[in-house]
Amino acid sequence: MGRTNQKNSNAVSPEKCIAANALVFVVGLCLRLWNIADIRFAPFFSMRLGDSLRYREWALEISGGDWLGSEVFYQAPLYPYLLAVLYSLFGSERIVILLLQAILGAVSCALICDATIRLHSRKAGITAGLALACYAPSIFFDGLIQKTATDQILLCAVINLVVRWQQKTRLQTCLLLGLAAGLLILSRENALVFPIVIVVGMFVTKRPLYHEFIRSALVFVVGLAAVLLPVAVRNYSVGGEFHLTTSQFGPNFFIGNNLHANGTYQPLLEGGGNAQAERRDATMLAEKALGKSLTPGEVSHYWSERTLKEIQSDPVRWLNLMCRKLAYFCNRVEVTDTEDIYSYSEYSAPLRLLNPIANFGTLGPLAVLGLLLSRRNWRELSVLVGMLLAYTASVLLFYVFGRYRFPVVPILCVFAGMGIADGIRIVSLRFRGSASATEHSSSVTRAELVPILFIAAGAFLFCNWPFLNAEHMKSISQYNMAVEFDRSGRNRLAIDFYLRALELVPGDANAHANLASVLARTGRLEGAAHHYREAIHADVPSPGAHFALANVYAQMGMPVEAAENYRKAILDLPDLVPAHLNLGVALLQQGRADAAVDALERAASLAPDYPAAHLNLAHALADIQRFEDAKVHYQTVLELDPGNSLAETCLRRVTDAIQKHDSKK
Structure with a gap:
């Protein structure tokens, strides 16, 4: 030997x-x-x-x-x-x-x-x-x-x-x-x-x-x-x-070992998957936690200390995580x-x-x-x-x-x-x-060879055990490529690659939502509605899918379905101004001006400087003959958006309506 x-x-x-x-x-x-x-x-x-x-x-x-x-x-x-x-x-x-x-x-x-x-x-x-x-x-x-x-x-x-x-x-x-x-x-x-x-x-x-x-x-x-x-x-x-x-030790140490780590990369904040965003997010979160400006070294130190505390809080979890990372490291699938x-x-x-x-x-x-x-x-x-x-x-x-x-x-x-x-x-x-x-002194005896082959066979089994799924890895790449095609305006390729990603991982809510967005922009509203529904029913629903689906229903001339999904969107995101505004518009289209007023008043209170909220609220108030209140909001629109011809016309109409009402008295 x-x-x-x-x-x-x-x-x-x-x-x-x-x-x-x-x-x-x-x-x-x-x-x-x-x-x-x-x-x-x-x-x-x-x-x-x-x-x-x-x-x-x-x-x-x-x-x-x-x-x-x-x-x-x-x-x-x-x-x-x-x-x-x-x-x-x-x-x-x-x-x-x-x-x-x-x-x-x-x-x-x-x-x-x-x-x-x-x-x-x-x-x-x-x-x-x-x-x-x-x-x-x-x-x-x-x-x-x-x-x-x-x-x-x-x-x-x-x-x-x-x-x-x-x-x-x-x-x-x-x-x-x-x-x-x-x-x-x-x-x-x-x-x-x-x-x-x-x-x-x-x-x-x-x-x-x-x-x-x-x-x-x-x-x-x-x-x-x-x-x-x-x-x-x-x-x-x-x-x-x-x-x-470099100064990235602390953030990377946290990403790999925090209480929610899974052995692979997870951004500190949703959507922060590149180095520039990671650096920005790591600094912002650390400074927010400590309440002061930090140098790169101090940012790294903050994340290192936080990680060590989380490891100490549950060492068994961390040891299990390390075993998972070892399995991923040795696996035949490329992460x-x-x-x-x-x-x-x-x-x-x-x-x-x-x-x-x-x-x-x-x-x-x-x-x-x-x-x-x-x-x-x-x-x-x-x-x-x-x-x-x-x-x-x-x-x-x-x-x-x-x-x-x-x-x-x-x-x-x-x-x-x-x-x-x-x-x-x-x-x-x-x-x-x-x-x-x-x-040959370099040869091995049969007694030595058997355990060697046994260990090598065990290594082969371990390295090829299905700890990871190559199809899932491929779907990540297909999704990333689709996002880039989408961003660059290559809609046909974006649709194709989103569909490829969904063939590999059918329950990917983000892929469904992004595909629906491309389809909606290219006028394929039925397909867009289908994929938004899929995004909503996924195991991890896509945030904002209800709102996007409601917008598609509104484009399709389905105000009842649109209003239903705007309400669901508001349950998820209570302060989402466009959801309140669009809900009010959908209710107006159904002839339900009383219900529309409540939604539009909420939109106007959340965004007092948003002319569209006041304009639609004024329309709803006018529909239920609350002309004085409608006049106030038309005037607010003109203060925020001088020269708005629609607001000027409607303001004249409600002013005339108020005068007629007063003359009858």
Whole structure:
């Protein structure tokens, strides 16, 4: 089982190593270019959603001259700054960025191949590199305007440099490792755990040669500081506080661990699902709770303290939540935030072909197998194992997204490559006979192999257990795309994607309500009414659906149904002025002026500066011959809206009516 002697005796020549890396690079690049060629024709290709939109806006601000900025970073800054450089050089066309990311992704695969060859063997290296090259989410993320592409290349560089340093201690390698780790932290904040693991790994690896450890660690820290300190100084200069990277720890900690957390992202306030809204809402809520203005650090501290109190109030609930997050983290399904691999697979042949196999449900168990088969080489693998465990813990500390867990994938590919290579070797030795197997000290006995296979099978079952639903993830993305189509006025596509989302999750109240809104705007009132009713009867009804349905009924000339739903809307939202106003109008249309007066008086009292409320109230009062009161409200309309011809005409009529009434007396 020991691999050290075998590795040394089976050293790979530089030529063969370069050839293996080149093979993996070509395969990785071809698959990524194929994906880009396919998704170009997707209707959402030019769309910017969530963080992608914010990165573009931020990069355009930077490339426009605002290189320093004016606030403490809330999001990791590396990717937007890289985009800004690329925008300055090549323009902001998405296709150019994706082509460059495809190259970086292919280089990442070659780096993993090289690292695994150095750790294990040429076969394991090629297998590990191809595993990353063909890993469907890697191809998917390289085709998005997302920082996952920089996460991948930087982490693969860190892994490669760690392995090189373990094999031959060089201060130059330590410096490069520090620089790469610092850049990774500026791309993925929770990568802050990696330097700790690396320094501990240096200590373990070089014990008892402490002088080598000290030199290596110092040079590594110098490289790290060379990247991170300028950012910390910049944050201090613009915000007056020391933040090594960003100030979002507290809000994210709360989102992932509060009393209502479910293991994935939930905005602090409804509709606040992007970084700008999250920062605004976190600051507003914290300042409201404490009754004073707060700095970014104080905002983060408020949410951290609040989260710890909620955890302490019910630790059993929190432990259950952590178990759920671990199940989500290890599951084959990619947890979606804005865009999902399943929707893109409809347009991308490589994703469609590879995702059913090359997913986390396959990679995770193979990595477990590789670790178990290589367990006797724990010293060589200790740093990578430590990085894997530390990063996993850092994600579970917050909440799970597919792109948040992705940085463990390159590490798992190393272990999976080793596991596949060792597994093939063991099967080959067994096939050739037990005597041959006994001659190889690196082989495993049958007694050892059975529990290893049992554990790997358990890992496969756990990773593929239906804790998550891919259809639900796809519906989130379809809904987000529909909202963007709706916002940009592409009604046909908005309707199509809302319907797709509802096919996947029929009870989505927001999708029904938004679809109904598009249908109503395009004159399809029957369909709009149907979907508003569906939104009302959903398990979690859409707020405001009764009011919207009532408006549709009013447009359809159904005042009785409209009035009924306006009343229901008022029960949900008692101070909704348009509901009171429209209820009064609907009652007037039914000839029920007495009942209309009550609704319209409520509207006028809630919005005394709203001319329409006074105008309709005046009409209702005139209908029941309360001319003096009607005159007062017509005059109020003219005070609020001078020159209102309808109010002037009606005021003359009620004035004449009052005079006639007085003359009869």
